[in-house]
Amino acid sequence: MANRIPTAKITLTYPLYSCAFDPTDSSLIVAGGGGPGRNGIGNKVTVLDTSDPVELSQIAELELSPNEDNVTSLAVGPRKDKNLTVFAGVNSSDKDIKKGKNEHFRVFGINHPGRAAKTSGVRVSEIARDALFLHKDASTYQRLLRLSHPYENSAQLGAAASGFSKQPEIALFDVPCAGGGRWKSRGTLEIPTEAMDLDVVQTGPDTYQLAYCDDHEIFTVEVSKNEISEPKCVYTITPDEGATAKASFKSLRYLTSGFLITVVNKPKHQGVALHGFRLPAKSQENARLAIQARLPKGVSRATGLAVRNLSPASSPSDKHGETQFVVAVAGNDSSISLFTLEHKSAATVDLLADLAPFQVLKGVHPSNITGLSFSTFTPPKSASKTPELSVKLASVAVGFTTVVHSIPLKKHVDKSKQERKGGPPRQSRYVVALKSQGESPVTVITLLTIVVLILALVGQTFLEAKEIGKPVLGVRPYLPTSWTKPFRNVPAINQKTVKDLLSEANVHHSQPLVIRHGDTQGTDSEELPPLHVGIHDEEVHGPATSWEDLDPKEQHLWKERLKRTGHWVESMGENIFQGVLFGEIGGAIGNIVGEAL
Template identity: 65%
Template sequence: MVKQISSTSLQLTYPLYCCDFADPDHLVVAGGGGPGRNGVGNKITLLDTSDATQLTEVAELELSSEEDNVMSLVVVGPQKDNSDTTTVLAGVNSSPADVGKGRNKHLRTLTISQPGKSAKTGGVKISEFARDALFVHKDKDTYQRILRLSPAHEGLTNSPRLGAAATGLSKQPQIVLFDVPSTNSSPRWKTRGRLEPSVEAMDLDVIQTGPDTYQLAYCDDHEVFTVEVSKAEVSEPRCVYSIEPDQGESVKASFKSLRYLTTGFLITVVNNPQSRGVALHGLRLPKTEDENARLAIRAKLPSSVSKATSLAVRNLSPVASPSDKQGEAQFVIAVAGNDSSISLYTLEHKSAFDSDILADLAPFQVIKSAHPSSITNLSISTFAPPKGSKKSSPELCVKLASVSVGCSTVVHNIPIKHVEGSASAKPGVLAKASRYVVALKSKGESPILSITLASLVLLIVLLVGQIVVEAKGLSEPILGAKQFLPASWTVPIRKVPRVEEPVIQQKTIENLLSDINARQSQPIVIKHEDLGAVGLDGLPALHVDVHDEEAHGPATSWENLEKKDQDLWKQRLKKSGHWMEEMGESIFKGVLFGEIGGAIGNIVGEAL
C-alpha cells in the first residue's frame, strides 16, 4: 500500500498567528483580533491531534479584549516536578493604556493542567501563571515578535533551557536571552543578557552546545550573526555570513527565516528580490574565529511561490545530549509560501572521516492551497521512536501543523519508516545506525538531465541562428538551408521603426496580507496609486512597499487613523478581497496607511 500524507482541519473563531506542539498528540494555537471592540476575541486553544480524521478542542483560555492578541508562542513542556502540568510561554502586549504609561508585561507564562485527559472529563485547564517584561525600552509600538527555546534533550534531566525573545517594530531593537528552568520550584526565568542590534532580527534560533553553553543565531535582511552564551558571559554578535547581489544584480536577496540543524549547520529561507522566488540555503557554520559560514547546499522552491511566510524543521534522529556527535540523520523541512502552499523537503546529514556534510536536499511533496488564506506559522511535532516490535508500525508519522489569519488550523500526518543500520567496512567511516526517515520518495534533481536539456537548447539555438543568417545571405551556405526555404524567408529584412502603444503602469498587488504578515524589519505602507491606474475592481490600484516617506509621502499607523478613514480602508480592503471582518484589526499592527481622504476618499466612498 502506497503511503500518503493525510490531513485534518478545524475552523476556529479568531485569526491565528502562532502554534506549537505540546506533545505529538496535543497542539497549542493562539492569536486573536487585538485590542478594541471588533468582537474578535484573543485566545489560546489546546487541540487534540491524536485522531488522524479530526481535530478536537480540549481547552481554551480567552484573554482580555483590552490587551493585544498573541503574536508568539512556545511550549516549554512538562515540568520535572509536576508531569501533569505543561508550561507555555507567549508574547502578549498589555493594554494600550498600560503600554502608553510605559508598562508592558509582554511575556506571559501559562500552564496547561493534565493535558492528556479528555475534554469531556473537564480535567484540562489553561491558566495564566505569571506576566513579566523582558524588554527594557518603553517604545509603545514594540511587541514580542519572536520567541524561541533551545531544544530539549532526552539524555539531560533537570537541565534549564535557553530562551530568546526579539522585538518587533521597535525603534531600539532588542534580543533578550533568558534561562527557562525545568522545575516549578525554580524561579520562572533569569535573564542571561541583552543584545541591541542596529537592525531588528528577522528571525533567530538557539541551540545547546554543552552542559551550560549555548549558541544564538539570528539574521536581519542580509546578514547572519552568531552569539556564544556561557555561564560567565554572552559574547558580542559576530557576522558570519552576508548575502551578496547576484552577478549583474543591484538588489540583494533577503533572509526570511533560519533554524539550527545541528551545532554545525543552519538552514535558512531566502526571498529573492522583487518577489522572484524563494530558496533554501544550508550554511556550514565556522569552527574558528578566522572562518566565515559557507553555503553547503541549496534548493529552489516551486516557481509559484514568490515569497515565504514560515519555516519549520524536525530532526528524525536527534542526539540524546549536546555532547553526542550527530551521526546520519534525516531532517524534515516545511516552508509556507504566500500562495498558501506548503513545500516539504528532506535533507540528509552524513558523517565520514570526522567530517559532516549536508546532502540530498530534495522535495517530496508540495501541498497546494493548504489554507484559504495566508499561512502565518508552521510547527512539526517531536518524534519519539517506538520500542520493540512497533518500530516498523505503518502508523508511524510526524505531524505538521499550520495556522492562518483565516482562523483555520490544519494538521498533516507525514508517514515515517524505520531503516536498519549497517556496519562500516571503511576506516574512518561511522557505522550506519538504525534511524527513521520519511516513507515517501523524494524527487531529487538530476544534474545529467539538466545538462542534457541545456545542451539541446543550445544546439537548437545555434541551428536556428545559422539557418536565419544563411536565409538572409549573411553567411556562407554551411548547412545549405537557403535552397530548402520558401522565397519569402530569403527576402532581406527591412527595418521598420517600431511604434509602442502607451501602457498604463500598474503594480499588481498579489497576496497583500502575505506581505503584511511577513513582518519585515522596516514599516510597510499601503497606499493608492495615482488616479490613472486602477485595479481589477475599478478602484485606484493599491501599492504595498517598505515605507520611504520621500518616495511615498506621509503615512499614518492604523491606530492613529481617524475612525472615518479606518472605515474607508476596511471597506476598500474588503472590496478587493484582502480583508475579512473575522480577521480583526490586529492584522494591521505595524502597517502604515497612505492618504485616503480627498479625491481618492470620494472615489472609494462612491464606488462602495
C-alpha cells in the same frame, strides 16, 4: 506505501498567528486573536488534540483580555508532572503602554490530568507576566520567541526579539528543566537592525549559541554561564553578478550546532531558495554555503519555516551522525513545500546532502499562513507492535484555520554500513516514507553510464582507425579513408597567417609578392618545408604564377598546404590571394599534401 499525507483541519473563532506542539504529547497549542478593541473577536490560547490523523478536536481554551493585544509569538517549555509551561508574547493594554508599562512576556500553564480526559479537566491559566525589553516604545511588541531543544535534565535557553522598536533588542532567559513556569532573565542584546528570525541551540552542558538574521546578514552570539558575547556577523548576502538588488533572509533554524538552514526570498519576487550553511569552527572564519535548493516557481515569497530531526541526539554533546531532517516552507500562495535533508558523517567530518523536495501541499489554507510547527519525533525503542509512525506538521492562518498533516515515516537500515560477522548490527533510523525527487539516483547513474559508453565507443573507434592496439569493434574497414591515415608530425599552429605575412612584406616592398616554399634542407622527408613570403626572383627561385592563373588542382593543393601549417582558414576567403604569385608545388611536396586529403 501510497503517496498520501493524512490531513486534519479545524476552524476556530479568531485569527491565528502562532502554534507549537507539546514535546511529550500529541497536543497542539495555537494562539492569536483580534487584538484590542470592540471588534468582537477575542484573544485566545487553544489546546487541540491531534491524535486522530484526520480530525482535530478542541480540548481546552483560555480567553484573554479584550483590552490587550493578541498573542503574537509562542513557545512550549518543559513539563512538570501534568503541568506544561507555555511562553508567549502579548502586549499590555494601550492604557498601560501609555504609562510606560508593557508586560509583553507571558507564561501560561496547561494542566493536563491524563490522556483519558480528552475534552474535560484540561485547564489553561496565566501564571506570570513580565517585561523583558528595556526600551518602552509604544509600538514595540514581542515579535519572535524561540527555545533551545529540550534535553533530559538540562536547562533551556530562550530568546525573544522585539518588533517595530526604534531600538531593536533580543532578550535572553533561562528555562530550568524542572518546569513549573520558572524562568530567569539573562539580559538583553541591543542590535542595530530588527531581527527577521532567530533560533537557539545548546552546544554543551552550560553553553549555547544564538543565531539571528536581519534582511541581509546572519549573526551568532555565544552564551555561557557567566558571559554573553557580542554578535558576530558570519554571513552577508551580496547581489548576484550584474544585479543591484539583494535577496533577503526570511527565516532560519539550527539543524545542529554546526549547521543552519535559511529561507531566502529573491529580489523583486523572483522566487524562494533554501540555503544550508556550515557555521564557522574558528572565530575568524565565516559561514559557508553547504547546500541549496529552489522552491516551486509559483512561490514568489516565503512566510515561514519549520524543521525536525528524525533521529535526534539524546544530549547536546552527542554526535548527530547519520540522520534525516524534514523541512517545511510556507509560501505566499498558501502552499507548503516539503523537503528531506540528509546529515552524514565521514570520519570527523559532518556533511549536508540531498536537500530534495518530496511533496508540495497546495492551497492548505484560504488565507496567509502565519505559523508552522513540527511535532517532536522520538524513535521507538522497539519495532515490535509499533503502530504506523508519522511526524505531524501543524500550520495556522490568519483566516481562523488550523491544519495538521501527518507525514508517514519508515524504518531505514543504512546498507552502506555492512554488518560484520560477530560485530554490531547495522544501524537503523527513521526517514520520511514518501520518495523524494532526489532519493533515487537511477536517472543520474543511467545518464552517466550512457555518456561513459559513448565516450568508450568513440575512443575505441579512434584507436582502431589509427591501428593502435588490438581491434575490438572491427570497424576500421568501414571508416572513411581520411580517418584511417596514420599520424604525421604537423607543425604547431602558432604562426602568423598569410594575411599577416603579406601585410608585413608590403611594408618593405612595392613589387608583386610571391608565396613559395623555402629551403627544404634540414626538414624531414614527410614534413612540409617552411613558407617564404617576399619579392620574387625568377632566376633564383624559378617560375611563379598568379593565383588567378593557377589551375584548380594547384589552387586546391596550395590551400590545403596553407591550412595544414595554420597559415590560412576557409573563413579568410580567397580574396587575400588576388594579385599574389605562387611558386610551384613540387612532386614530393604535392604528395605530402595529397596524402592528408
